[in-house]
Amino acid sequence: MAGARGHFALLVALLVAIAVVPVSGCATDAGPGDDGATDNGEAATGEPYRIGAVLSLSGTLAGLGEPERNTILMEVERINEAGGVNGRPIEVLIEDDASDAETAVAVTSRLIERENVVALIGATGTGGTMAMRQEVDRAGLVQVSVAGGTVITADFHPYVFQTPWSNSIVVPFTLAYLQDQGISRIALIADSGGFAKDGVDVMKDHLGDFDVEIVAEESFNPGDADMTSQLTKIRATDAEAVVLWNAGAEAATVAKNMAALNFDIPLFGSHGNARVEFIEGAGDAAEGFRFAAGKVLVPEAYGEGTPEYEVATDFIERYTERFGKAPDTFAGHAYDALYLIVEAMQRLPEEFTSADLRDEIEATSGFVGIGGTFTFSPTDHNGMTEDNLVMYDIRDGEWILAE
Amino acid sequence: MGGVELLQFALAGLKNGAIYALVALGFTLVYAATGAINFAQGEFYMLGGMLSVWAYAGLGLPLPVAGLVGVALTAVVGGVFEFLAVRPRKDGDLLAIIIITVGGSMVLSSAARHLFGPLEKALPAFSGTGTVSIFGAVLEIQSLWILGLTTLAVLALWYLYNRTSLGRAMRACAVNRDAARLVGIDPRKIVTVSFVLAAALGALAGLAVTPLTQTAFDVGPSVGIKGFAAAILGGLGNPIAAVAGGIVLGMLESLSIAFISSTYKDAIALVVLLGVLFWRPQGIFGASRREKV
Numbered sequence: 001m002a003g004a005r006g007h008f009a010l011l012v013a014l015l016v017a018i019a020v021v022p023v024s025g026c027a028t029d030a031g032p033g034d035d036g037a038t039d040n041g042e043a044a045t046g047e048p049y050r051i052g053a054v055l056s057l058s059g060t061l062a063g064l065g066e067p068e069r070n071t072i073l074m075e076v077e078r079i080n081e082a083g084g085v086n087g088r089p090i091e092v093l094i095e096d097d098a099s100d101a102e103t104a105v106a107v108t109s110r111l112i113e114r115e116n117v118v119a120l121i122g123a124t125g126t127g128g129t130m131a132m133r134q135e136v137d138r139a140g141l142v143q144v145s146v147a148g149g150t151v152i153t154a155d156f157h158p159y160v161f162q163t164p165w166s167n168s169i170v171v172p173f174t175l176a177y178l179q180d181q182g183i184s185r186i187a188l189i190a191d192s193g194g195f196a197k198d199g200v201d202v203m204k205d206h207l208g209d210f211d212v213e214i215v216a217e218e219s220f221n222p223g224d225a226d227m228t229s230q231l232t233k234i235r236a237t238d239a240e241a242v243v244l245w246n247a248g249a250e251a252a253t254v255a256k257n258m259a260a261l262n263f264d265i266p267l268f269g270s271h272g273n274a275r276v277e278f279i280e281g282a283g284d285a286a287e288g289f290r291f292a293a294g295k296v297l298v299p300e301a302y303g304e305g306t307p308e309y310e311v312a313t314d315f316i317e318r319y320t321e322r323f324g325k326a327p328d329t330f331a332g333h334a335y336d337a338l339y340l341i342v343e344a345m346q347r348l349p350e351e352f353t354s355a356d357l358r359d360e361i362e363a364t365s366g367f368v369g370i371g372g373t374f375t376f377s378p379t380d381h382n383g384m385t386e387d388n389l390v391m392y393d394i395r396d397g398e399w400i401l402a403e
Numbered sequence: 404m405g406g407v408e409l410l411q412f413a414l415a416g417l418k419n420g421a422i423y424a425l426v427a428l429g430f431t432l433v434y435a436a437t438g439a440i441n442f443a444q445g446e447f448y449m450l451g452g453m454l455s456v457w458a459y460a461g462l463g464l465p466l467p468v469a470g471l472v473g474v475a476l477t478a479v480v481g482g483v484f485e486f487l488a489v490r491p492r493k494d495g496d497l498l499a500i501i502i503i504t505v506g507g508s509m510v511l512s513s514a515a516r517h518l519f520g521p522l523e524k525a526l527p528a529f530s531g532t533g534t535v536s537i538f539g540a541v542l543e544i545q546s547l548w549i550l551g552l553t554t555l556a557v558l559a560l561w562y563l564y565n566r567t568s569l570g571r572a573m574r575a576c577a578v579n580r581d582a583a584r585l586v587g588i589d590p591r592k593i594v595t596v597s598f599v600l601a602a603a604l605g606a607l608a609g610l611a612v613t614p615l616t617q618t619a620f621d622v623g624p625s626v627g628i629k630g631f632a633a634a635i636l637g638g639l640g641n642p643i644a645a646v647a648g649g650i651v652l653g654m655l656e657s658l659s660i661a662f663i664s665s666t667y668k669d670a671i672a673l674v675v676l677l678g679v680l681f682w683r684p685q686g687i688f689g690a691s692r693r694e695k696v
Contacts, residue, residue, distance in 0.1 A: 062521030223625030228415035229660040249523040281617040
């Protein structure tokens with residue numbers, strides 16, 4: 001084999017190059033505009049209001065982007081059949097950011113320059129959402145993100161809103177629950193992604209408010225096949241519970257590894273694990289797994305007969321009928337983002353500026369959505385509180401409300 | 404740290420190492436035949452899992468049959484990929500082939516995304532979710548399957564290389580393509596066979612691991628990098644070295660977690676990899692390929 005050393009230099013270069021491929025490579029997956037929704041309703045006529053949506057339909061966040069797109073397609077039809085906004089239909093142009101921040105910027109720029117959108121939904125991920133900000137800032141457009149990172153609204157921008165419960169709400173809620181359960185020593189295991197890092201940082205900030213301490217802290221990488229080593233280290237500590245913070249498929253592996261190692265302490269997760277794929281993947285090991293999330297998974301949590309319950313069950317019914325499975329929390333975040341924008345537009349006169357729309361969304365008070373009831377203020381663009389959360393427990397492969 | 408814990412870390416390392424080893428074997432086979440690195444190897448791992456899930460859950464086949472279908476279909480994909488994408492590059496230019504395989508990996512994962520959707524998929528364990536206890540440390544039965552299949556794959560490859568005329572032809576090609584052609588071996592056929600076998604081995608790994616981790620269209624690249632690192636660490640072109648490289652890499656990661664920090668496990672493994680390569684560029688177990696002038 002000629003020049004083995006020369007080849008080696010080439011191989012190392014490629015080892016570095018390939019690390020970039022999974023991210024940028026997916027951009028070829030679906031070209032911009034492939035998924036542009038052009039559902040013009042019959043009830044509403046005239047020039048449509050155009051809203052841009054930047055969602056991850058390919059790449060690592062595709063599992064979140066798909067229910068978000070489904071929801072937007074379904075609800076846009078419903079809104080237009082009901083007369084649209086001020087008699088004019090709305091049109092949501094959905095662009096795929098391939099779970100990549102750079103692509104999110106590029107498609108956002110296209111939506112702003114070429115499509116003249118009046119507002120933006122997205123991105124699916126926190127990284128994409130933050131990367132879009134330069135474009136949002138430049139164009140002075142309203143952005144309603146469906147990503148969960150605390151930074152999105154903590155790093156405040158007057159034109160940026162966020163529908164998911166951020167870690168800054170879920171973490172204290174979870175810590176309070178642990179304290180109520182008499183658990184004071186926890187072992188933390190989190191992946192190296194942005195959502196988990198954010199969760200861990202928020203947790204460390206809030207520890208002082210609770211009688212809970214972290215006795216072990218382990219991490220893993222997205223894509224790791226086995227966390228037995230990390231859990232073996234945790235098992236050697238005097239932790240009374242394991243708290244997992246991540247949003248990927250590895251959660252099921254953690255649960256299964258714990259079961260294999262015969263752990264006798266419970267496992268707690270986060271709203272990032274509120275996916276039926278976790279239960280399918282972990283099987284029996286999912287039993288007793290507890291995590292905090294919004295009430296959409298078990299609508300009875302809203303309280304039967306309440307407006308929240310009516311809105312959620314109606315949505316769940318229509319979504320399940322159309323797509324053959326119940327909506328998850330991510331579908332709910334997209335629902336909330338769309339209606340927060342549309343209802344503000346409906347309250348405005350036919351012609352409005354971005355500043356008018358921003359002010360009107362900020363004035364939203366008591367909007368009943370899927371994630372909860374939203375009330376924004378000039379300093380709070382998330383609008384959620386711990387009241388919108390409940391603790392779930394997995395029993396016999398189903399979500400039930402934890403005691 | 405007690406002895407039981409140490410054993411548990413070693414078992415975890417062995418299990419991860421066996422996974423890396425199966426993927427590394429695929430890299431080694433294609434490298435031996437072409438001198439190039441096949442960056443689509445991780446996608447064969449992904450396809451093995453995804454196609455098996457499709458055959459099991461989608462077609463309703465029994466698990467063993469579904470697994471065979473998944474591995475066989477992936478092997479076919481490997482052969483077709485070689486025939487359509489690699490073979491047309493007749494001059495065998497290494498850089499071109501490497502770039503072709505990078506492109507191929509994107510095509511395969513995008514195709515899987517469109518055919519099977521973006522969500523992760525589960526497969527039941529081959530023989531129950533139980534564990535076995537070894538001096539107080541535990542190992543899932545599925546991990547025994549992984550270790551067993553890795554051993555079987557190595558034995559089968561050893562047999563192929565040393566006891567069959569096809570294997571001898573493959574080795575001849577690896578040593579010198581032109582000389583092999585002079586004695587009547589068609590190197591193009593050998594390259595195709597290598598891709599088919601590499602795809603089957605990658606698929607076998609994906610199939611065996613899916614019950615533990617689930618699978619999705621995007622699991623290929625991260626596993627591919629680990630397998631690639633294992634192949635280089637052991638020494639490219641030699642199946643035994645690839646397996647040894649995989650086990651060493653798995654152990655390194657596990658012991659990094661045990662004694663240093665889980666945050667830096669990959670970084671530590673990479674530093675050791677680079678260190679080893681400065682010391683022995685041909686890999687720990689690779690034969691020296693010094694040029695004779």
